Amino acid sequence: MMSNLLKNKQPLFDNIAIYYDLLYDYKNYKLEVLNILDLIKQFRKASTNTLLDVGCGPGRHLQFFRKHFNCMGIDVSSKMLKIAKKNAQGVIFQKADMTNMNLHKKFDVITCLFSTIGYTSNYTMLKNTWQNFYNHLNEDGIIIVEPWFNKETYKIGYPYMKTYESEEVKIARVNIFECRKNVSILDCQYLIGIKNKKLKVFRDMHELGLFDINKTLKIITNIGLTALYLEPNSLFERGIYIAVKK
Ligand SMILES: C[S@@+](CC[C@H](N)C(=O)[O-])C[C@H]1O[C@@H](n2cnc3c(N)ncnc32)[C@H](O)[C@@H]1O
Incomplete structure (x- = not known):
């Protein structure tokens, strides 16, 4: 079923899709992907063949992930997906909302990067979204989420x-x-x-x-995943959540 986000209004990122790559041209997507590949090797023991990138935007991570996995990318913005199709050929794309997605497929790796998860806005939606990730994850699968800031790191008023x-x-x-x-x-x-x-x-x-790290970890573990939060570093300035099935 389509969520209100898809039915009622134009998704937010449609407006800026064509400028997105210019505004974020400083980001080193290749290096980010290399780091994520290392994390996958470190935390997932079985081999990995399939990857879902949630909120893929213009597909800049998928451009590199596609060399290692059979990939799928989802986003609520049709305009982002149109650009992603050009940037990451060979990848399957679908318009879908992470808060209520049902893709009828499961994946070895699910990524949700550059704060897309923050668009869940409240803890109920955050929980539903993590549940959706769980539902789309193969046994022995791994989820990697780069969050938005939290109350301690968000610079109010600046x-x-x-x-x-x-x-x-x-x-x-x-x-x-x-x-x-x-x-x-x-x-x-x-x-x-x-x-x-x-x-x-x-x-x-x-x-x-602005989700509290410990509350988020509790939500993830209650769903049936083992999770940890990696502190921010120069590449992932908002930290990283890693979760695997228990
Ligand atoms: C900050 S951008 C990140 C894009 C990409 N992951 C990257 O690293 O460049 C956030 C993306 O999430 C998408 N998005 C926002 N809410 C979403 C939702 N509920 N379901 C799926 N995608 C969503 C937006 O359309 C946008 O493309």
């Missing part, structure tokens, strides 16, 4: 700016890190200048849950 600049394209995105109870609010204003086009100004509002 302004944040992300820019991209080339001769023909200039992008600026500014927001203040706001917070309402356990939810971080990113009211982002964009200014986009492209050669020979009218200046584009728009706004989008991101709401991501």
Whole structure:
């Protein structure tokens, strides 16, 4: 069944899909994938053939994962999926919402990277989503999730700016890190200048849950997984959750 997210409104990332790779051009996806491959080797004893990337965005991790696994990528944004299909050929893509997905398939590895899990916004949705990951995981499978910030690491009140600049394209995105109870609010204003086009100004509002690490680990273990949280490092600045079936 389609969730409200897919039925009622255009998914948030549709607006910025074509600018996403420019804004995040500093990210070293190849190195991230190499690190994740090491984690898989370290924590999963059986061999791995299949991988599902949840909230795959423009498919930049899948571009490298596809050399090691039969891959599938899901996302709520059709525009992201369209770009992902070009970036990661040979991968199966499907429009699906992680909070209620049923893909009728199971995987050896499930990844959910660069804070996509934060879009669950509250603990009930977080729990449902981890349950969905569990339901799609083979025996001996492994789940790797890179979370959003938590209440201790989220810098409430601070302004944040992300820019991209080339001769023909200039992008600026500014927001203040706001917070309402356990939810971080990113009211982002964009200014986009492209050669020979009218200046584009728009706004989008991101709401991501600020989930406590211990509470999250409890949710994951209650589902039937053994889990641990790896502290942030220079590559994964928000840490990593690793979970395997008990
Ligand atoms: C911050 S981007 C991360 C994209 C990609 N994983 C990366 O590392 O570049 C978050 C992605 O999650 C997707 N997303 C948000 N909520 C989702 C949901 N409920 N189910 C599936 N995808 C979702 C967005 O459309 C967007 O592409």
